[in-house]
Amino acid sequence: MKPVDLTQLPPVTRALASKARTYDESGEFPRQSLEVVHEAGLLTATVGRSHGGPGHGAADLTRILLALGRGDPSVALIASMTQLVHLLQAHQPAWPSALYERVLASGGLGLLNTLRVEPDLGSPSRGGLPATVARRTADGWSLTGRKRFSTGAAGLDWMLIYAATDGPAPRVGNFVVPAGAPGITIEPTWNQLGLRASGSHDVVLTDVAIPSDNFLAAAAPAEALHLPLTAIYVGVGRAAQDHFREFARSRVPSNLGRPVATTERFRAAAGEISVLLDTAERLLLDVAARFDAGLPVPDAGAARVVATRHAVAAVTLATRLLGNPGLSRDSPLERQFRDVQSAPVHAPQEDVALQAIGKGDLMPA
DSSP, X not given: OOOOOGGGHHHHHHHHHHHHHHHHHHOOOOHHHHHHHHHTTOTTTTXXXXXXXXXXXXXXXXXXXXXXXXXXXXXXXXXXXXXXXXHXXXXXXXXXXXXXXXXXXXXXXXXXXXXOOBTTTBOGGGOOXXXXXXXXXXXXXXXXXXXXXXTTGXXXXXXXXXXXXXXSSOOEEEEEEETTOTTEEEEOOOOOSSOGGGOOEEEEEEEEEEETTXXXXXXXXXXXXXXXXXXXXXXXXXXXXXXXXXXXXXXXXXXXXXXXXXXXHHHHHHHHHHHHHHHHHHHHHHHHHHHHTTOOOTTHHHHHHHHHHHHHHHHHHHHHHHOHHHHSXXXXXXXXXXXXXXXXXXXXXXXXXXXXXXXXXXXXX
């Protein structure tokens, strides 16, 4: 695995940004951009040192995803699914060592994703058993079910399928499945407003056979491990901020005779966008750094709620100030406005986080 030089993130951002519009319009799997991320060593940045990886923690992953999100959030989201699997393994080991080493050595881009959401279940973060079933066979397991919103489905190397075992006392966990295994079909169902190149299609499993030791016990990740995902959308906010600045400095209305960047209206908006994004970024990095240091992070959920709101508000404000030019398909801001709407969708969603915070706040003193 390659060492990671975080000072080289800006060229990666620029490379992703140069292809973002093309992939957004085609909806095609962004392989070339992910190859750039892979060549920079970023897909395995969070592999633990005990497995020969660089061992970057939550704070560095937050920095990486800020940069990738600024370039292309669809690519960032696909990359994050792999990076978060490795980060979780480094903090809460659950893989059989031989299986994990086999996955690390399997070549290609090494893309992984934990497929949890189902048509009836929705997000497992709200409770309930998955309908995807793992049945015991003479050689291992046979999996049957359907997964929705499977980010990067067409380009994955490995799928971690959240399923329940059959029998009167089912166990729930993740089953590690090679993406090319017989019985796996990808249905092109992803037709969303934003993150169009993330290819989060349905994955259908029909009697997919895997060995008996390809099972990982389900474990709820520490809340701080969700923080880097939010950084993707703060990165989108930074990209929108870049475009807002460029527009404000170059736009000279004939009735004004000077750039709109010199007006109080645009300066106040620029200040508000900076405050929103600076605060969001510092919150995420502060909580992630404390988590990496082994300190308590009771404010992880709150940081995520605030950072998500700030990212959405910053992009919305930039779009509103630009008006029609910002909503043009020829403007990167139009794509960024669509992409940032996906920020509140990720589990655990805002209402879940706020209920948890409120429950603690209302407990008897």
